[in-house]
Amino acid sequence: MTRRGRTLFSSFAVLALALGITGSFVLLALFGSPSVQAVLLRGVAVSLILFLVVLFVRYFSLLWFAYLGHAERNLAPPHHPRDLPPVSILIPAFNEAKVISEALRSLDHVEYPEFEVLVVDDGSTDDTLELAAAWEGRRGPARFRVVTQTNAGKAAALNTGIQQSSHPFVFCMDADSRLEPQVLQMAMRHMADPSVGAVAGNVKVRNRSTLLAKLQALEYIEGLNLPRRAQGFVAAVNIVPGPVGLFRREALEEVGDYDTDTFAEDADLTLKMMAAGWKVVYEDRAVAWTEAPERWIDLAQQRYRWTRGILQTLRKRRGVLARPFPDFPLWVSALQMGFEAVLWPVLNIFAHLFFAIVALVFGGGELILYWLVLLTLLDLVAALVTVSMEEESLALIPLALAYRFVFVLFLDVVKALASLEEVFRLDMGWGKLERTEAT
Amino acid sequence: MNVVDLMITIVVVTILVTIVLAVVTYIAYKLRLAREPGPGEESSSALRYFVTHDPQASRTPSAGKKRASTA
Numbered sequence: 001m002t003r004r005g006r007t008l009f010s011s012f013a014v015l016a017l018a019l020g021i022t023g024s025f026v027l028l029a030l031f032g033s034p035s036v037q038a039v040l041l042r043g044v045a046v047s048l049i050l051f052l053v054v055l056f057v058r059y060f061s062l063l064w065f066a067y068l069g070h071a072e073r074n075l076a077p078p079h080h081p082r083d084l085p086p087v088s089i090l091i092p093a094f095n096e097a098k099v100i101s102e103a104l105r106s107l108d109h110v111e112y113p114e115f116e117v118l119v120v121d122d123g124s125t126d127d128t129l130e131l132a133a134a135w136e137g138r139r140g141p142a143r144f145r146v147v148t149q150t151n152a153g154k155a156a157a158l159n160t161g162i163q164q165s166s167h168p169f170v171f172c173m174d175a176d177s178r179l180e181p182q183v184l185q186m187a188m189r190h191m192a193d194p195s196v197g198a199v200a201g202n203v204k205v206r207n208r209s210t211l212l213a214k215l216q217a218l219e220y221i222e223g224l225n226l227p228r229r230a231q232g233f234v235a236a237v238n239i240v241p242g243p244v245g246l247f248r249r250e251a252l253e254e255v256g257d258y259d260t261d262t263f264a265e266d267a268d269l270t271l272k273m274m275a276a277g278w279k280v281v282y283e284d285r286a287v288a289w290t291e292a293p294e295r296w297i298d299l300a301q302q303r304y305r306w307t308r309g310i311l312q313t314l315r316k317r318r319g320v321l322a323r324p325f326p327d328f329p330l331w332v333s334a335l336q337m338g339f340e341a342v343l344w345p346v347l348n349i350f351a352h353l354f355f356a357i358v359a360l361v362f363g364g365g366e367l368i369l370y371w372l373v374l375l376t377l378l379d380l381v382a383a384l385v386t387v388s389m390e391e392e393s394l395a396l397i398p399l400a401l402a403y404r405f406v407f408v409l410f411l412d413v414v415k416a417l418a419s420l421e422e423v424f425r426l427d428m429g430w431g432k433l434e435r436t437e438a439t
Numbered sequence: 440m441n442v443v444d445l446m447i448t449i450v451v452v453t454i455l456v457t458i459v460l461a462v463v464t465y466i467a468y469k470l471r472l473a474r475e476p477g478p479g480e481e482s483s484s485a486l487r488y489f490v491t492h493d494p495q496a497s498r499t500p501s502a503g504k505k506r507a508s509t510a
Contacts, residue, residue, distance in 0.1 A: 008473045015465070297471065300464045349458070356451045365447035372450050405450065406457050413461030 007427045014420045022353065029357055048354060051347050058344075059378055063385060065230035070389050072233065073284065085191075086114040087184055087246070088165030089142070089173060092157035094122040096175035097131055099291070103175050104135050107142060112184040115171075117144045120161045123151030128175075154242075155258035155265035162249075162257050170247045173288060177243040178206060180287040187246040187286040197251030197278025198270065200228055200237045201244030201286035202390070212299065215407045216292040218396045222379075222386045222403075225284070227340075229389070231333065232282030238333035239267045240280060244288035251278045262316065263428065264309025267337065271317055274330045284390065300414045307418035308428055310341045342419045345412035352409055372405070379403050 028040055089107065093100055100119070107117055119132040135144040147164050149157065162170055169191065171184060187199040202225060205217035224241075231237045240247070245266065255272040258265045270280055293299040314321065314337060321338065324331045355368040379400040387396055421428070 005473070008469055011469045012466075015462070019462070296460070296464050297468050300461070300468045301472075304465075304468065352454045352458070356454045359447055359451050365444065365451075368450055369443060369447055372446075405453055409454065409457045410461045410464075413458055414465055417462075417465050 010424065010426045011421060014424055014426065015417060018417060018420055022349075025350075026353070026357060030361060047347075048351055051351050054347070055375075055378075059382060062226055062230045063382060065233045066226050066386070066389070069229045069233035069282065070284075081113040084113055084185065084188055085169055086116070086167040087112065087169045087171050087188070088161075088167040089115055089117045089171045090158060090161035090165065091117065091119045091173055091175055092122055092154050092161065093119055093124065093128050093132065093175040094151065094154070094157070095124045095126045095128060097124070097127040099176040100128050101131050101134075103173070103177055104132065104144070106178040109181045110142070110179055110184060111181045115142045115184065116165065116167065117142050118161050118165050119144070119146045119175075120157040120164075121146060121148040122154065122157040123149060153260055155260040155262075158265065159257045159260075162252055168249050170249055170252060172242065172245050172247065174243045174290065176291045178289040179244070180289075183244065183286045183288060184246070187244075187283050190281050190283060191246070191248060193279070195277075195279050196235070196281055197248050197273045197276075198237075198240045198280045199246040199286065200232070200240040200270075200280065200282045201246070201288055202282075202284045203241050203243045204287060204289050204390075204392075205292040206289035207291050207294065210294050212296065213292045213294050214396065215399055215403060216299070217392075218383060218387075218399045218403060219407065220292075221390050221392055221396070222382050222400075223408075225390065226382065226386050227336070228282045229284065231336075234329055235279035235281050236274060236329035236333045237280045237282050238270055238274070238337050239264075240270045242266045243290045244286060246286070248278075251276070254278075259316075262309050262312035263305050264313050267310050268313040268316070271313060271320070271330070271334060271337075274333060275317070275320065275327070296410070299411075303411055303414050304418040305428070307341050307415045308422045310337055311419060311422040314338050314341075341415060345415040345419070348409065348412045349416060352405075375404050376401060 025040075028036060032040065091100075091103065096103075104117065104119070117135075119135075121129040121132060129146065129148055132146045136146045138144045145164075147160060149160055158172060161172075169188070171187070173179065183201060187201060190196050190199045203220055205213060205220050207213050208217050228237050228239070242265075251273055252269075255269070255276050258269050259272070262268045274280055293302055314334060317334060320327075320330055320334045355371055359365040359368045380397065383397045383400040383403070386392075387394060
């Protein structure tokens, strides 16, 4: 059997294990002796009460800290242009011919006195290098440069860019990102504090033509930016996202740039910086627009990689998880990362299954209806608050009705399966997403 | 069937269908991944690319020249 065949076989074995565990639970609940059923259901009921408590605590603490972060955000105007230090913008690109030109064109509108743009072609086999090279040497607001390397992965490409660039601040973006004109000025305001090592920007979904993309637009606001805003309040953002992040070169050099041994190089670098004592903050007005997957299979692929990458990062830093002190914010960040990647999805799946079984077998349908109404109300409130904070389209709010029971549940199943694969350390690849050339 | 029962049915069916859909999508993703060319199989296209841009093969200024100087 080939290596690929073995990997596929292992994946299906893991899937069978997951289905087996879930199926055993369901069968015991349905056909076990009355005493077994009673014990099982009592245990699950207690777990679910705990689940609901955790859910409420999670929601309200996130909303509360996000509100504090929003209320106390830095509203000072940007520095005078003459006081702004030069920035190197890095764009790692592998087979991004469909989107690279538009990304480079968006940089023409960036309002910043001095910056250079460095495209790092990671051994593309399409026209990425030619298209990027057409911009090389061009001068306007920025000087464009292109370097290329044998394919070595995104983290290695970013490291090449860091080494080849020279300015004291480094801004990393993706080849499918489109930057808002004020993005650098807004992010740079935080660097006035010399203890800030990185600024996480605000990623928004650009393509919103399909229901799936619209759900992701809501998810980015409610599910990703809300926690980031809450973490920003304590200067402990645990992921500086790939599409928009500003770094202090001194901090990058201190931690040794990106590690190339995980599939979530952004999360890994962020935790490294926090462990080294640098503050990592969030700036909601440093906006980059990104392209979201428009097919369920592509979404599954993206989240599979994110989940396994985050778990690889946590495995590398498992010592942090075991020691709350002396670095309590780092511990909380790592813990939250693990909680959101593994524990929460598994709890969510079992909660849904439990209520479905109770409704089907024991006739407790009202229970699931109350639960539905409760969670939907909670999601609507969260959507309303976060959409207002971001000054986003109110048309996204009604999507909260389908958010939890379809979208989040789908993602949680994928995350749980990806987590299981990571536990067994199965082989994985980057899995290049197909671009749609949306503008 | 009253409205409450109808809603309960819709919710339960939605949950179960979503879980099944997620598992099926995951399987489809794994099968697609297995069909994609591996790193070794991609070498032929990489070779084509190198031939096109090899600075030794072409003396005209091109992206290939940059590749050689920066790789």
